[in-house]
Amino acid sequence: MYIPAHFAAGPDAVQDLLTRPGAANLVTMTSRGLLATLLPFVYDPSVGEHGALHTHVARNNPQWSEPVIGEALMIIQGSDAYISPSWYASKAEHGRVVPTWNYSTAHVYGTLVVHDSPAWLAGQVRRLTDVNEAGLDHPWSVDDAPERYISGQLRAIVGLELGITRIESKTKLSQNRPAADIDGVVAGLCARGQSESAADVERAR
Template sequence: MYVPSHFAADQDAVTELLSNHGAANLVTSTERGLLATLLPFVYDPEAGDHGALLGHVARNNEQWLLPALGESLVIIQRSDAYISPSWYPSKAEHGRVVPTWNYTTAHVYGRLVIHDDPAWVEDLVRRLTTLHEATSEQPWTVDHAPARFIAGQLRAIVGVELLITRVEAKRKLSQNRPDADIDGVIAGLRGKGELDSADDVERAQQDPVRRS
């Protein structure tokens, strides 16, 4: 991944991104070529030497059956948004501005381990559910469904674990623009209702790289 220094994510930002993201693409190189599946993951910082991403695929998905050749990759992406140059005060000053795209992403590389084990998969499903039900007023749990039904659902999926070897992360959030332009970006995004992207730009103003 091409990461200019002003868009580099520090370790705290990487940990936060691994811990709090939506679904991500698992990409493996196999004898049949590249395969990819969009999956929700749970980050386990204690697994392996550098942590792990835990998820599951449908049993009928051939990706888990075909051995991964070399490293596997999980592509995480959070908020992304079109940035209009009309939001920059500098447009009126000199006009030397162009559109761009803001985004936060991480390429997480590692060794893929398959867990065709109902107990492992059940624990993973409970962790996923706890993570994503945390903000609900009445959080759903696995125990709310009949045990025999859950057992059948678990037999239909297989666990996957990416033991992380390295992470390349990038936060392209207008850090290279003057403060007035950044304020314009935040206002423009909020005006479009893209609140998550606006919040990310606002947080990026506190980056150590930008403050230095």
């Protein structure tokens, strides 16, 4: 990934991308070529030196059974947004402004391990559910569904663990703009209802 120094993600930004609820594209090189699947995940910092991303795929998805050539990659995408030059204070000053796109992302590389143990899968599904249900008024629990039904659902999936070897991360969030331009970006994003992107810009100041 091309990462100019002023857009390099700090440890807090990387941690936020790893731990916020979301999904990532798993990309693997195989003898069939590149395979990719968008998958919800949870981060487990206790695995290995750099932690691991835990997820699962449908058993019918061929990506889990195809031997991986080299490292596997999971691409985590944070908030992203179009940035209009009309939001910049510097537009009125000199007019030398152009549109851009703000985003944060992490390319997480590692070794892919397949887990077909019902116990591992049950734990992964519970953790994934708990992360995404947190904060809801009436959070759903795996225990809310009949045990036989959950057992059948677990038989239809396969667990995957990406043991992290390295992370390349970038936060392009208007850090290269003057303070007055950043104020305009935050106001513009809030006016468009993109409060998450606005909050990311504020944190990156």
